[in-house]
Amino acid sequence: MNGKLQVKTISKKSLIEITATELIILALLGVFAVVLRANLRIPLQIPGHHGLEVMAILLLGRGISKSSFASSISCFFAALMIFFPFMGFKDPFLPLYYILMGATIDFLFKTIKNSKTNVLLFSLIGAIAYMIIPLGRLFIHFTVGYPYQSFIKLGYLYPVVSHFLFGATGAVIAVGLIFSANKIKSKN
Template sequence: MIKRPSYFSLYEIALLSLFGALAFVIRMAVKIPLHIPGNSGILWVLPLIIGTALVRKPGAGTYVGIVSGLLASFFGLEALHVFDVFKYTAMGVTVDLVSMAFGYRLDHPAVAFIAGAAGNLVKMVVNYAVHLLLGVQGTFILIGIGVSSVTHLVFGGLGGILAALIIGRLYRAGVVHQGDVPDDG
């Protein structure tokens, strides 16, 4: 019987799992007291984008999103934390799609801005969809979505730019090589 190789190597699974856990830890531990919707996106999109950029395979962002979403669903602190798996997974899928569309050039600040902004916006939309499904009146959601969408776009994009700078620095320092991930063998 021929053993089929797994899609992600053991190294990639470990790396993506660590970035998923890091996204959860950053989201829970680091509080930015700006009181502006979406401001935490500047930090917690970093592990998602960096993990996707280092592995450079379709599904990498989704994997990070699922891991961080499961951790947030089980250990989250917000009232509706049980539904966090949907928000984080949607964000990971979005970062995956943007990454594939731009050839995994997440070291470029413009591409990373788009990935971070799109991911943070999708997270916001899924959050509002969950609230709508749970019975929150649509007028409250429409009022909140205007300003919130702009701030989610800005902060997610800024987080993407920070991720691009970190990724570029890792490539230039030779810590990781663009497109090279060790194989399990």
């Protein structure tokens, strides 16, 4: 010690930069999920089949993010995109379902231990979260009387179960993407 002040250097980015970067990435993932869903008009005639790509993208963001509100952020921006008329969504309540999905994912990740490392728990969270769409539609259908074609054509149980299964499958895809990203990251 010679009495001079040592200059401190910080090799890491500051917390504000990481948070801003993470916020932008999560917002873009939410927007991408909705844009992809709007443009992938595959006529499978199976309710909930978009759970594959939507839950894969949203849970990918939750899996790679350090924020405990990652899914809420992504789903908020996804809900904003749904409001644009050129996206082609006809369900007026869909933005609300997306916001509830994000809150559910974040809540379940906080309350269920080891959910980021256990594939079964991760897929269960994705399944429950994506099942919010038909459950919310059932609630609206019975309280307001808004007619949903999937319930008219297929009954009440089939859409709920198919959303559950596609949400779980999308979550498994997200686990694979997160595992691959972590493997690539660890090599560098």
